[in-house]
Amino acid sequence: MPKRRFLFWIRSYLPAMMLAAFFGTIVDHYFVSKDLYYFPIRPFPHLFSINIGFSLVVLPIFVFIFLRLMSVVNKWGRLGLILFLSLLAPILERLAEACGLFIHSNDWKHLYSFFGYLVFLTIIYRIYLWTNPRR
Template identity: 40%
Template sequence: MNIAKHWRKSNSPSSQKKPFYQRNLRLKSYLSTAILASLIGTYLDLLLVGAGLYFFPKRLFSEIFTINILFTICILPLCTFLIIFVLKRIHPLLRYFFLLICSLFAYIAEQTAEQLGLFIHSPDWQHEFSLIGYFLFLILIWRFYCWLEKGEREDYSKMR
């Protein structure tokens, strides 16, 4: 008994490659958001270190920079990529809960870095404000990413 198999491609529409512009929209939004996160982190550190609220005793190029550029140039953008990657894939109702969990993680990491001597706060520092600050920062970064994605999609649809 011979059974003929259906050829899958016979009923499917022709697969065309997406234009270069459309394929790179998401990457452009990710990079722009990571750069914004890095800039905000850098300027907040400069402002708060300048105000004497904390400082970084161990940092790269300590004779040049008063802030930890390794964190603001490498770690913060990488974390931004990862957080956006996860936020894009979870249910909208869970997104702000995830941001709160990330803020809590950053809050704990900040205190751990302080215990390791990488970060020193002034005696007036309130760690609870860090938790709120991280949460607001992450919301701002997420909303910026969403705004970029929406604008890029609208620009692309106008080009078609």
């Protein structure tokens, strides 16, 4: 069997990756406008109030890796992966805060991130399944 090209692999993940970038941008903009968090270091700070680099580069790559992992585990593995990554989100947020990339208001609870990523990852996986019905 011939080796498959990168575009073959990315094509099935692209709709979910693009929607993840869109949802991530919208959610970040909402929370920044509500002053719940702030990005002190961001590309094009005079144009964007959010870290557009995270939304348009890091998040789609993360979603690609997430969906690849979801395709190789069973039902319980998928549930465990979503829970694990949702639990990892608040930890990585604290790390980003310590590095000065992210600042939360005093009203922010890191439990919000756990539930937010739980819902986000579930929706992204459902979108992936919907756009790839043969899987």
